Amino acid sequence: MVVKMRYSRFFIVLILAFLSACSVNPVTGKSEFVLLSQSDEIKMGQQAYLPAQQSQGGEYDVDPALTEYVRNVGGRLAEQAARPLPYEFVVLNNSVPNAWAMPGGKIAINRGLLTELNSEAELAAVLGHEIVHADARHSAKQQTSGVFSQVLVVVAAVATSDSDYGGLAVGSASASAQLLNATYGRSAELESDKYGMQYMSRAGYDPTGAIDLQETFVRLSEGRRSDWVSGLFASHPPSQARVDANRATAATLPPGGKVGEDTYRLAMQKTRDSKAAYDAYDEGRKALSDDKPEEALALANKALDSFPAEANFHALRGDIRLTEKNYEWAVTNYTRAIDRRDDFFYYHLQRGLANNELKQTNNAVTDLERSIELLPTAPAHFALGQIAMQRGQSETARQHFKLVLPHACEADSQSSLVVKVQNRTSATITGVEVAISYTDGGLQRVVRRSIAGQIPPGQVASVNTGLGPYTSGSCPVEVVAAQIVD
Numbered sequence: 001m002v003v004k005m006r007y008s009r010f011f012i013v014l015i016l017a018f019l020s021a022c023s024v025n026p027v028t029g030k031s032e033f034v035l036l037s038q039s040d041e042i043k044m045g046q047q048a049y050l051p052a053q054q055s056q057g058g059e060y061d062v063d064p065a066l067t068e069y070v071r072n073v074g075g076r077l078a079e080q081a082a083r084p085l086p087y088e089f090v091v092l093n094n095s096v097p098n099a100w101a102m103p104g105g106k107i108a109i110n111r112g113l114l115t116e117l118n119s120e121a122e123l124a125a126v127l128g129h130e131i132v133h134a135d136a137r138h139s140a141k142q143q144t145s146g147v148f149s150q151v152l153v154v155v156a157a158v159a160t161s162d163s164d165y166g167g168l169a170v171g172s173a174s175a176s177a178q179l180l181n182a183t184y185g186r187s188a189e190l191e192s193d194k195y196g197m198q199y200m201s202r203a204g205y206d207p208t209g210a211i212d213l214q215e216t217f218v219r220l221s222e223g224r225r226s227d228w229v230s231g232l233f234a235s236h237p238p239s240q241a242r243v244d245a246n247r248a249t250a251a252t253l254p255p256g257g258k259v260g261e262d263t264y265r266l267a268m269q270k271t272r273d274s275k276a277a278y279d280a281y282d283e284g285r286k287a288l289s290d291d292k293p294e295e296a297l298a299l300a301n302k303a304l305d306s307f308p309a310e311a312n313f314h315a316l317r318g319d320i321r322l323t324e325k326n327y328e329w330a331v332t333n334y335t336r337a338i339d340r341r342d343d344f345f346y347y348h349l350q351r352g353l354a355n356n357e358l359k360q361t362n363n364a365v366t367d368l369e370r371s372i373e374l375l376p377t378a379p380a381h382f383a384l385g386q387i388a389m390q391r392g393q394s395e396t397a398r399q400h401f402k403l404v405l406p407h408a409c410e411a412d413s414q415s416s417l418v419v420k421v422q423n424r425t426s427a428t429i430t431g432v433e434v435a436i437s438y439t440d441g442g443l444q445r446v447v448r449r450s451i452a453g454q455i456p457p458g459q460v461a462s463v464n465t466g467l468g469p470y471t472s473g474s475c476p477v478e479v480v481a482a483q484i485v486d
Contacts (some may be wrong), residue, residue, distance in 0.1 A: 036137075038104075041085075041103035041104045041137065044102070044103045045104030045106040045134075046104065046106070048102055048106075049106040052102065052108070053090060053108065054344065054374055056092050056108070056110070057092050057093040057094035058092065058093055058341075058344040058345075058346075059090055059092065059093065060092055060093040060094075061341060062274075062309050063091075063270045063271050065267070065270070066091060066114070066267055066271055067090070067091045069267040070109060070123070070127075073120060073123055073127060074087065074089035074127045074131070075087070075089075076124075076203045076204070077124060077127050077128045077131055077196075077200065079203065080198075080199040080202045081105075081131055081132075081134075081135040081199065083135055086104065087105035087106075087107065087131070087134075088106050088107065089107050089108075089109070089127070090107070090108045090109075091109055091110075091114065092108050092109070092110045093111055094110040094111060095112040095278055095279075095282050096110055097112045097113040098110045099113055099129075099130055101130040101133040101134045102134070105131070105134045105135075107127065107130045107131065107134065109123075109127070109130075111278070113126065114268060115268070115272060115275055116216075117264065118261060119209060119212075119259050119260050119264050120258060120260025120263050120264045120267075121200070121205045121206045121207075121208070121209025121210075121212075121257070121259045121260055122210075122212060122213045123264065124200045124205040124209060125196065125197070125200060125205075125207075125209045125210035125213045128196030128197065128199045128200045128210075129193060129210075129236075130192075131196065132191065132192040132199070133188070133192050135195075136188075136191060136192070136195070138188045189237070189242065193210060193214070193242055193245060193246055193249070194245065197210045197246065197250065198249075198253065200257070201253040201254060201257060205257045205258050205259075205260075206256060206257035207249070207250045207257065209259065210246050210249075210250070211243060211247055211250060214238055215243055217238035218238045218239065218240060218242075218243060220238075221237070221238050274306070274307045274310070276306060277302075277303040277310065278303070278307075280299045280300075280302045281299070281300065281303040281310070281312060281316060283299050284296045284298075284299030284300045284303065285316060287299060288316070288320060288323065293320050293323055293324060296316070296320050297317065297320050300313055300317045300320065301317075303316075309340060311337040311338070311340040312337070314337040315334060315347050315350065317333040318330045318347075318354070319350065321333060321354075322353070322354055325357070327354045327358045330351075330354040331351055331354045331355060331358070334348075334350050334351035334354065343374065345371045345372075345374035345375040345377065346371075348367045348370040348371035349367070349368065349371035349377060349379060351367045352364045352366075352367030352370075352371060352380065352383065353379065353383060355367060356386075361387055364383065365384065365387060368380045368383055369384070372384075378404040379425060379426065379427075381400040381401075381403045382400065382401070382405075382427075384400045385397045385399075386482070386483065386484075389480070394480060397480065398478045401482060402479065403424075404425050405422065405423060405424065405425075405429070405479045405482060406421070407421045407422070407434065407475065408475060409470065409476075409477060410470075410472070411468070411470045411472065414468065415468045415470055416464055416465065416466055416467060416468040416470065417436065417464075417465045417466075417467045417468055418462055418464050419434050419451075419463055419465060419475075419477050420460050420461070420462040421451060421455065421461055421462070421479060422455075422459070423455040423456065423457055423458060423459055423460075423461075425457060425484075426457050427457060428456050428457065428484070428485040429454065429455045429483070429485065430453070430482075430483060430484075431450075431481060431483045432451040432455065432479060432482045433449070433450050433451070433479070433480050433481035433482070434449055434451070434478065434479055434480065435447070435477070435478050435480045436448075436465055436467060436477050437476040437477075438476060447467070449463050450463065
């Protein structure tokens with residue numbers, strides 16, 4: 001009887017939530033089901049925006065005039081939006097052609113996409129499209145769909161009871177990756193195209209720029225350029241249907257408006273002049289990942305000779321030295337990167353790892369903690385956990401290991417406790433020890449068990465503790481030791 005009452009109350013709450021969440025789309029005027037309030041959207045976007053930028057390359061700061069230009073174009077379009085959200089626009093230092101919008105109006109466009117556009121109208125088409133994603137609450141609706149699916153799972157459980165660069169992020173920062181990896185449905189893409197063109201027209205831009213943009217995207221998608229497939233096309237797939245829909249929309253809008261080929265060319269001059277240097281850098285990164293350090297170094301030097309102000313090029317040389325175990329030179333290269341750009345997590349992370357190899361522990365801790373301030377990552381937490389373990393700071397070590405070596409408990413067929421540990425780092429881990437707290441005859445005891453062998457990245461290993469009987473409901477376990485396989 002008690003369960004039935006809980007079941008009924010649960011559905012009353014669910015119905016009330018459903019009724020209160022029914023709202024009107026501010027852009028289309030259609031009734032929709034959205035659980036998140038506008039203040040929730042804004043808060044979500046604010047919390048995820050900076051971690052998302054860090055995980056996607058950080059700000060493109062060597063050409064501040066270009067960022068100001070993009071912000072001005074975005075601001076003109078945002079004035080046409082249905083909701084007065086706190087819109088922000090940033091250019092990211094990333095060669096992959098992409099753009100994205102966070103809930104609440106936080107919008108980013110990659111350097112790699114800007115170099116592919118041909119006019120201010122095309123830029124307006126990209127930004128207008130992303131503004132509509134935020135304005136029409138597309139991310140909020142996705143979040144609602146996810147929550148509602150979880151609610152349905154809970155309902156089923158109640159009814160039955162009646163008869164974890166973004167790949168590095170951990171903790172709360174990893175939530176931003178979930179927002180970035182979200183893909184919109186076909187209707188949301190068409191909706192953003194349509195109303196984005198309306199915003200363009202009202203802001204004084206020629207809406208046919210959106211047609212030109214989609215025609216270019218279709219051609220590139222047919223060529224299957226890998227950087228486009230991994231970038232914009234992954235979240236915004238082009239199609240001839242979108243081109244045709246844009247043509248139909250343009251026919252309903254006043255003809256003319258600003259195209260801005262000359263103004264765009266002028267705004268992009270510095271960035272386009274440095275494109276060859278970034279191309280060499282990208283090739284160098286690939287060469288390093290293919291275990292060709294000499295080729296990577298030649299390409300890094302080529303990029304630096306052309307454009308020495310870019311911190312990434314110095315960091316690439318640092319990464320090459322790090323793989324060669326030339327830690328002194330690695331520290332020097334990362335320091336040069338940090339001197340040019342202090343607010344990007346990666347340089348501090350890598351210098352911290354190099355300093356740790358040099359046994360410069362205090363410097364390593366300073367660098368690693370600074371990197372975590374910018375973006376919490378598995379390598380930083382793991383290294384800090386190791387250092388804390390060496391210093392006898394067991395509680396600090398546990399807190400760091402908890403984020404990168406999550407664990408779970410279960411019982412075997414004899415009801416003995418089995419502990420499973422997952423390796424969320426990018427390195428192979430060994431020497432994992434867990435501490436199990438339990439009560440024996442009224443006394444609190446702690447014992448350690450070792451997980452034999454190695455745990456490759458992303459894999460799970462387990463140890464049967466022999467303790468029991470264990471019943472599910474708690475997991476009194478902490479990872480207290482681990483080390484990277486050399």
